[in-house]
Amino acid sequence: MATPQISRRDFLALAGLTSASAGCPAMAQALKAKDPDAGLKTFQATCSMECLHCNLKAFVKDGKVVKIGNANAFDGKPCARGLSRIKWLYAENRVLHPMKRVGERGEGKFVAITWDEALDTIAGKIKEAIAKDGSQSL
Ligand code: SF4
Structure with a gap:
């Protein structure tokens, strides 16, 4: 051994x-x-x-x-x-709350919104997509 x-x-x-x-x-x-x-x-x-x-x-x-x-x-x-x-x-540019685009896409203009507004917006868009194109659209 x-x-x-x-x-x-x-x-x-x-x-x-x-x-x-x-x-x-x-x-x-x-x-x-x-x-x-x-x-x-x-x-x-x-x-x-x-x-x-x-x-x-x-x-x-x-x-x-x-x-x-x-x-x-x-x-x-x-x-x-x-x-x-x-x-x-701890990044300085870390997003800490929901932001909503207010300018043209790619323009980089956003405003802060509440979590309730963000969730309502997302839920609304999901419902809209399902109503328009069915659940497969998700
Ligand atoms: S990203 Fe995934 S693989 Fe990398 S440290 Fe985190 S858990 Fe582990």
């Missing part, structure tokens, strides 16, 4: 972790100080507007998401789109 190989660096890291888990407060404190995520709140997350494939974790500091990573039980690899959610979340 082959003997497992371990580097000196891995051995020392493992020994440090073992000491910490065995209750060495000084080592545990040192490891915590090296952990950049220590003190951050975490929340279960995923990409609801995309594929919902990954089980993600959002790291929150002072009420703002500062990092996205894997949830503990998920061993897949989140894609770059998912990991870049923070940029989308």
Whole structure:
């Protein structure tokens, strides 16, 4: 049977972790100080507007998401789109409420409307399409 190989660096890291888990407060404190995520709140997350494939974790500091990573039980690899959610979340041009076009298509003129108005408009258009061309038109 082959003997497992371990580097000196891995051995020392493992020994440090073992000491910490065995209750060495000084080592545990040192490891915590090296952990950049220590003190951050975490929340279960995923990409609801995309594929919902990954089980993600959002790291929150002072009420703002500062990092996205894997949830503990998920061993897949989140894609770059998912990991870049923070940029989308806090983008200056992110649309935060419904907007209605008031100019010509492509002109870029919009006004803010309420959610009720937006939903009524959408429901009205859906009913209109069904009445005109049947449910297959959707
Ligand atoms: S990280 Fe990428 S693959 Fe995972 S759920 Fe989000 S969009 Fe889908």
